[in-house]
Amino acid sequence: MNTPTKKIVLTGDRPTGKLHLGHYFGSLLNRIRLQNQQNDVKNYEFDQYIMIADMQALTDNAENSKKITSSVRELILDYYSVGLISLDESKPQSTIFLQSAIPALSELTMYYMNLVTESRVVRNPTVKAEREQKKWQGGSVPFGFLAYPVSQAADITAFKADFVPVGEDQLPMIELTNEIVDKFNSTYTEVLTRTKALITKDSKLSRLLGIDGEQKMSKSLNNAIFLSDSEDELRAKIKKMRTCTRAKINDPGTLEGNAVFYFIDVMSSWFNINQSSHPILQEIPIWKSRYVSGGNGNEEYAKDSFLKEQLFNLINQMLIPIRQKRQEGLENIDLIYKKIDSDIKKANIIANNTLHELKCAMGLNYPNF
Numbered sequence: 001m002n003t004p005t006k007k008i009v010l011t012g013d014r015p016t017g018k019l020h021l022g023h024y025f026g027s028l029l030n031r032i033r034l035q036n037q038q039n040d041v042k043n044y045e046f047d048q049y050i051m052i053a054d055m056q057a058l059t060d061n062a063e064n065s066k067k068i069t070s071s072v073r074e075l076i077l078d079y080y081s082v083g084l085i086s087l088d089e090s091k092p093q094s095t096i097f098l099q100s101a102i103p104a105l106s107e108l109t110m111y112y113m114n115l116v117t118e119s120r121v122v123r124n125p126t127v128k129a130e131r132e133q134k135k136w137q138g139g140s141v142p143f144g145f146l147a148y149p150v151s152q153a154a155d156i157t158a159f160k161a162d163f164v165p166v167g168e169d170q171l172p173m174i175e176l177t178n179e180i181v182d183k184f185n186s187t188y189t190e191v192l193t194r195t196k197a198l199i200t201k202d203s204k205l206s207r208l209l210g211i212d213g214e215q216k217m218s219k220s221l222n223n224a225i226f227l228s229d230s231e232d233e234l235r236a237k238i239k240k241m242r243t244c245t246r247a248k249i250n251d252p253g254t255l256e257g258n259a260v261f262y263f264i265d266v267m268s269s270w271f272n273i274n275q276s277s278h279p280i281l282q283e284i285p286i287w288k289s290r291y292v293s294g295g296n297g298n299e300e301y302a303k304d305s306f307l308k309e310q311l312f313n314l315i316n317q318m319l320i321p322i323r324q325k326r327q328e329g330l331e332n333i334d335l336i337y338k339k340i341d342s343d344i345k346k347a348n349i350i351a352n353n354t355l356h357e358l359k360c361a362m363g364l365n366y367p368n369f
């Protein structure tokens, strides 16, 4: 019988801290969706691989390796808390592995470095932007950092990924990967397959702003709500959100640039997507019109404190099960590591296979060694 070939989806995260709502809306939800339709014959059949890119994270954190290793643990708990790792084998699963546990990836990187020129690496716009942002000490960039897009090509091609779901900043990596694929295939033999970026559609949720309501949510900008935030932490962050400058609560307010209404909208989109509901969602249009028009009364719902409390309820309802799962994950961390260990074995078999094919293509299949 002809079994249809599965499409391979591969993504990766640099372990540099806990995941926040920006990651959740921008990529985790998409991964959960892909994972849950893996076996859905009406769609493509997918095998989803998620790589914890610890080696890539070290390219700009060599002196800070402890941060990377503790973030790996947080990341694993984050994955577990949103359902990307499950200990129930009857549930759809993704294959999760650490980059540093797959030696073939480093070997492939060495071979690929010969197929890429220095100028090609240096003009990568994402690398350029990161380089400027980081302001390396003495202005000198680690060599490994410049080479990370090449190693990313190794990550992608080792698994012959058909699709790589990424944000736009990762498009240059996909482009370089395909250049390496073409170069390898034309220099040796056709072993590698081209890959395609799956860009998250530009929805409100895919580029989430931080609690300042201005800049993209990011740990380094100190404007993030983490999936692991406690109720108190969440409340404190919402309290800090800017609304708009009204002298009195009866003055007309503005919704634009108003972080609280921004997040209220974000959360109603989430409830919509998730097909779940919350009794206060219907009230939102009323709050908005009251807020914009101002009024004479002293209605409770015109107050920032009231709106913030409602926003807290919305976000908290989403985070409650995630926090519970995280706690469960902490209690089962050894079993989770065991599951990742078996995923690593599976990933090594695939990557070693690809490496073997490539070595044969390059004539490195010596008879007696």
Ligand code: TRP
Pocket (backbone or CB within 6 Å): 010, 011, 012, 013, 014, 051, 053, 056, 152, 155, 156, 164, 166, 170
């Ligand atoms: N560069 C990616 C990021 O910063 C992480 C990553 C490493 C990756 N290897 C990958 C993403 C392979 C997709 C495929 O987020």
